[in-house]
Amino acid sequence: MNLLDGVHFDNLESAGGEDTLGSSKSLGRASSGGSFRKSLDVAEAREGRIQRSVEIRKRQRGATAQAKRRRALEKQERAEGAAQDSYTADQVSQALHDLDVPENTARAVADLRAWLSLAPLRASCEPELAQQEHDRYTHSDVATQLCIDRGMVEKMLPLLRVDPRADDAEARFDLAFNATWCITNIATGTAEQTQATLCAVPALTTLLNRGPRKVRDQAAWALGNMAAENQSVREELIRVGVIPPLVILLREPHSPEAIRVKRTAAWALCNLARGDQTSGKPFFSAAAHLALVEILESYTDQALREGFQSDAGALISEVLWTLTFLSAKEPTLCIILVHQKILTHLVRLFTACKGELSICIPSLRALANLIPLRLESPPGREASLVTAVCQQPGFLDTLQSMMVEGESAARVREAIWTVANLFTLGLQTKSGGPLSQDETAVVHDLMCRFAAPLCVFFTKYTSEFMLPASTALLNLVNREDVSVLINVINEPTSPRVLDVFISLLQERDIDIVYRALDFVEMVLARLSNPFAAARLGGRSGVRLVMDYEGIEALEHLEMRQLPAAHSNLCARAHRLVDRFFGVDFEEAEEAEAMQLPEQGANMFKFPASSTPSTQPNSSPASAGRGAHLLRPAWLAQQQGQQQMQQMHTDSKQRTLPECGFNAKMET
Structure with missing residues (x-):
């Protein structure tokens, strides 16, 4: 069966606007094919910045309004x-x-x-x-x-x-x-109106600890609305100690009347856990994670029987959304979540929810945040949570169906982000050694299922999927086996992958520009040799980039006025132009050519007798979710390696069966 069968693009509505990926506006590429050497018009650039700022403020206001009730x-x-x-x-x-x-x-x-x-x-x-x-x-x-x-x-x-x-x-x-x-x-009003209510925080916190159930429920509701306002309010609420009494509400004795109180408490904790700057330590110190897992254990069966629109289903949804934030906190804390067998509950809910948005989105997001972790199993050898999750019955089938059926843009986008994190397998091994037999088989299965659809979403659809799809493709090709990169560029259903990446060098979204530059640099550095040219129809990486106007795009990026924090993009573009497109670039190309052994012809459909080498590249370029979205802290580009090392040093060694999985791992 063709992996693209059942992809219904017409059913997807972009939340980011009407422009499609093929338009010059969404790509930021001149349709006339002219040179990029000329700098942007000042008025046009200023208008673009203003428009982008307005859009960001609207999204922020909308997110805050949705968080309040x-x-x-x-x-x-x-x-x-x-x-x-x-x-x-x-x-x-x-x-x-x-x-x-x-x-x-x-x-x-x-x-x-x-x-x-x-x-x-x-x-x-x-x-x-x-x-x-x-x-x-x-x-x-x-x-x-x-x-x-x-x-x-x-x-x-x-x-x-x-x-x-x-x-x-x-x-x-x-x-x-x-x-x-x-x-x-x-x-629930404006920031000024919310600010006027903060004087009641100490009294409301006291009410959380005593009084009838309905009073404590209403106090939690008020504090939850305040927590949704901004980071400073959340920090103040955490400082005065609202988390422990909310956890007590989560542990109200099991009864139909208690479900409403538990829902309110879980929602308030969810708002308190928002924000990249919010530490997870106060939540784990108050045992919030244990209370949330207890609710999943007690109410999941009831929600499956009564439906996710029932009171029990609504409670499960609130708990899952809280877990999406806690699963993006410090790595050592996330290890604690895994040790509570949380992945078992998440996989079960995801595969059983039949696409219910209130369940499938938060369960999948929490899974995606946790799966790049690696545990010690047995001591001295890492075991991948990606492998363990992918081996659970029905998980990959459900994820593939969610991605290619295209019933909802939100589901597709979340599925692509999850695939991006699944492709981190092979990029983050502690020792940098070869993958186990199970891990190699999982990588093979992931490529067969998701590589071709990813290329389609990246090249033929709206900018709404641009960041997750580019991240997933970059994680896919960032491997020692250069054939994966070659086959992505040669993918027959989507031959414009490199063309689109070059066009994205001019995007306003800096996260996308980073990924585009990483991909172009990979093509230049790894495909500018005779072996690659033979697989690419006689054109090396340098020739391909030239044919798609890559020199002009790199020079345009070199001259962009970027914030100081991102000035390295301009410097990298300058180095690439000098290295690969200097006066004597043909001689340099020949001198630096790498004589690579022959590899499999199609990494998306491997021969039965041979599986690909999936040894990780030494420096993964873009593992994990985008910077402006939820993503695990250990996947940050500048701190990833240090945090992973600290995680393995501080965390208690556990085996996969102890974490709720019985998947067979190579020992």
Whole structure:
């Protein structure tokens, strides 16, 4: 069967825009074929930077908004108080005044809760709306701004301090519940509105530790909304100690009523774990990972029986999303996750979810973050988690189907990122020695399944898949066997791989430029010899790059104005031009030619009697996820080797069966 059968490109919608990969705009390549020597027009470059900044801010605002959750009144509560579906500005002002009148406080808090639970407008209210005191509003925006302007949160702080031993503790907890509800919905607003709620953090943290279940649930909800705002807020919440009581909520006794509280706690922990700068140590110190694994053990069977749209399925989804962030933390902590047999649960959920987005995306992302790890099994010899995961029944079949069927762009993109991490097998062995028999067989299977589809997604579809596909291709070809690189360039279904990589040297996304330059440099350094030329129709790597206007593209990159942190790109481009395209580049090509032995003709369909050498290249160029997305910390380009060494030094030696796998490994 052809690997490309069933690839339905028309079903995929790009979230990044309407431009396709073949357009000059998405590739950043001049359609006229003119020289790249001329510098970019200043106005055009400035406009491009502004547009990119706006897009980044929009994405950041969108991500923050999606991370926050507003709480609305139940339908029954709405039916009992229909008059609360609208309000006037002077009603809000009167309720805020009544907060200081003890006999009116309960009613005032209940009214504010109802008004703040109304749906907000998509755009902010005009400032003058708040001055029209007799107009009735059916959205929450005016009430929210009036509450902030008149210090509602500060006025409600005494309501959050409840002595559980007091005679009227039950009534006071009800009052604290409504007040916390108000703070929860205000924290779903803008950064300024969220900032106004931070004074309630100590009191909300106290409520997490005592009081009825519904009060602790609402306090967790409010803190979760605050944590979604930015890194400084997350750091402050972690500092005051909100993680341990949230973990206690995760361990509420098993009951239908407890599922909602566990969902809220898992979601709040997920928001707290966001950000590359957030350390995983506070979460693991509080045993959050153990509580999350316990939930997977207790509720997975129920979710499979009742469906992932059930309460149990929603809880599993929240836990998986939290694990996507924890699995991207420090390597030694990720080893602890693996030791808890987390991979067994992730593989099971991924293969059983039947494409349910709320399950397949987070389970696959957490898997992709963990599989580049290597364990000591037995002591003194590394064992690959890639091999162990790929040998689990149904995993590769499900991943391949998810990638090539093309039902959802989100699924395809996540599948490509996972394949990119799977291709790190052979790039990160501790000793740099040859792969085991099992590992070699897995690499062979991965190439047969995914190499051709990757070339298609890279050359024939939108820029949405450009970064993951380029990363996967680079990890695929970065091996000692040069035939893999040759066959990617010669892939008949997608003959434009090198052409597209050269075009990407002009992309605005620096991560993509790095990968494009790595690929072009690999072609020049490894294919500029007689053996490669014979396999490439008589054209060496130098000739191929020249034919695709690579000299102009490299010179253009050499002259780009880049931030100081990325100035090495310009220097690398300059060195490549000097080395391979100098005055006497033909003589230099002949002098540096490498006489390589003959290799297999097609690395995507290996002969049965011979499997390829998969010994890793000494310096992998792009292992792991992209820098602007979640990726394991050990895959960072500048710190990867040091972190892997520290991981093997600090972590306890464990075997694969101890981590939940029984896959046979060569000993």
